[in-house]
Amino acid sequence: MSPRLRHLTTLEHLPRETIERLLDRAEALRDACAHGTRKLDVLAGRTVLNLFFEPSTRTRTSFELAARRLGADVINFDIGFSSTSKGEELFDTLHTLEAMHLDAIIVRHKHSGTPDELVRHAMSGVSVINAGDGNRAHPTQGLLDALTIRQHRPDFDNLTVVICGDIRHSRVARSDIHAFSTLGIKQIRLCGPTPLMPTAEEFPHCRHYDDFDAAIDGADAVIMLRLQKERMASIDLPDEAAYFAHYGLDQRRLARAAKGCLVMHPGPINRGIEIAPDVADGAQSRILEQVGNGVFVRMAVLNEVLAR
Numbered sequence: 001m002s003p004r005l006r007h008l009t010t011l012e013h014l015p016r017e018t019i020e021r022l023l024d025r026a027e028a029l030r031d032a033c034a035h036g037t038r039k040l041d042v043l044a045g046r047t048v049l050n051l052f053f054e055p056s057t058r059t060r061t062s063f064e065l066a067a068r069r070l071g072a073d074v075i076n077f078d079i080g081f082s083s084t085s086k087g088e089e090l091f092d093t094l095h096t097l098e099a100m101h102l103d104a105i106i107v108r109h110k111h112s113g114t115p116d117e118l119v120r121h122a123m124s125g126v127s128v129i130n131a132g133d134g135n136r137a138h139p140t141q142g143l144l145d146a147l148t149i150r151q152h153r154p155d156f157d158n159l160t161v162v163i164c165g166d167i168r169h170s171r172v173a174r175s176d177i178h179a180f181s182t183l184g185i186k187q188i189r190l191c192g193p194t195p196l197m198p199t200a201e202e203f204p205h206c207r208h209y210d211d212f213d214a215a216i217d218g219a220d221a222v223i224m225l226r227l228q229k230e231r232m233a234s235i236d237l238p239d240e241a242a243y244f245a246h247y248g249l250d251q252r253r254l255a256r257a258a259k260g261c262l263v264m265h266p267g268p269i270n271r272g273i274e275i276a277p278d279v280a281d282g283a284q285s286r287i288l289e290q291v292g293n294g295v296f297v298r299m300a301v302l303n304e305v306l307a308r
């Protein structure tokens with residue numbers, strides 16, 4: 001059996017067995033807590049800190065819910081009202097909080113690599129979970145996307161998945177690609193305008209497209225990404241209408257995909273820019289299901305790193 005994780009900062013290089021164990025546990029915990037209506041006490045007496053240096057709706061809330069459903073205590077550290085905003089160094093903040101006896105730190109930061117820095121500086125016995133760092137990794141999103149696809153299409157060795165939009169700045173795309181590749185998804189297609197695409201060397205096993213009509217042809221799942229302007233330096237982008245015309249998901253394009261193609265998006269969605277409202281809310285949309293799965297996946301991760 002692959003060893004239990006102490007931290008989770010990326011899905012890259014995680015064994016397939018570990019990823020499958022986390023997905024299986026997410027489903028088992030979902031059933032054990034009766035889809036969230038029953039609280040478990042697996043992590044009673046443990047304390048989890050949400051340390052978010054970037055805004056978040058889904059991830060922060062679902063980590064909090066996940067920890068509470070497992071019986072842990074949760075501290076939501078409000079950066080805006082903390083000494084970090086007075087210039088306190090990250091590691092001084094870390095050690096101050098650790099002195100209050102924490103078991104896990106869930107961190108989101110604009111700099112890629114911050115979670116690994118925390119792993120190096122954290123007191124032994126404190127687990128670090130990455131809730132998104134720069135454009136590098138968002139491992140729990142990668143897991144919840146894999147779980148959402150698996151629940152509908154477990155035949156991964158037959159599947160074609162398209163990721164479309166601002167892949168270059170997307171930590172979600174990177175963690176998705178790591179999860180899907182390890183789990184044996186047959187074909188991963190990446191599509192977007194050249195300035196928003198990763199280099200061919202970064203993911204040589206993925207197919208690269210700049211024509212969305214060609215990329216979505218026969219696809220079994222399509223993951224749409226937001227333009228992450230906060231992470232772009234100076235990129236010359238088409239205006240929003242032109243972007244939607246070339247890279248937006250509308251009903252006409254969706255009809256080119258395989259029947260029942262899953263429509264996914266990590267959120268927040270920008271209606272009319274990367275996805276048409278009737279597709280986001282349509283029968284093939286799995287977007288809210290992704291959100292629901294996020295809680296169970298985060299319960300599985302907390303359980304993995306913290307259960308005694």
Ligand code: ASP
Nearest residue numbers: 132171172226266267268
């Ligand atoms: N919520 C995701 C993230 O934090 C995707 C996004 O922001 O577009 O990376």
